Amino acid sequence: MKLLALQEVDKELQALEEARDKFPAEIDERQSQIDQARATLQEQVDLLENLAREQRHYEREIDDAKADLKKHEERFSAVTTNKEYDALQIEIAACKSRISEYETEVLETIESSERLRQEIESRKQEVGQIEEQHQSRIEELQQRLASLQKEVAGVESRRQVVSQSIESRLLQRYQRSRKNRGSRVARILKGACGTCFRQLPAQLRNNVKYTPTEVHVCENCGAILVWDDQTSS
C-alpha cells in the first residue's frame, strides 16, 4: 500500500515537473525577441556613428584641399612664364573640383544621418514596446517557475518520507520500472491485476497477501502487485 502512495506522489511530481519544464523555453523565446530587437537597433546606432566618422573624414579632406588651393593661389605672384601659369591653373582647377566633390559627400552623409536618426527614433519606440510586452510575461513566468520549484521541493520531501518506509527490495524494483510511470504498482482487484485486469493464480494472490515485503509482479503487464484489504479479497 505504501508503494501505491509512492506512485501517487510520483504522479504528482511528474505533473509539476512537466509544467515547470515548459517555462524556460517560453522565457528563452521571449528573451530572444527582446535581444533581436535591441541588436537591430544597435546596428543602426553603429551605422550612424560610421556616417559621422565619414563626415568628419570628408571635412578634413576639404580643409586640406582648401589649404592646398591657397598655396597654389599664392604662387601666382611668382609665375614668370605662360607655361607655369597654365600648369598652375590646372592644379587650381583640380583642387576646386576635389573640394566640390568632398562637399557633395558631406551633404550626402548629412542627409543619410538625418534619415537614419529618424529611423532610430521610431525603432527605439518599437524596442520599448517589445520589451514592455515580453518583460512582464517573463517576470510572471519566472515567479511561477520559482513557486513551482518550491512545490516540487515539497513533493520531493514527501516522496523521501514515503520511500523510506518501503522495504528496500520493493523500492528497488519500483525504481527500476520508473519508465512506465503511473502503472508500475497495481492493487489486486477481485482476484485480478488492477492495471491489466488479467486474472491472477490463487497462489500468487496468497503470496501478495501474506508476504507483502517480497516483490510480486504481474506476469502479463509487469506491474508490482500489492494487497488492499478493501478491494483485493
Ligand SMILES: [Zn+2]
Ligand atoms: Zn497486470
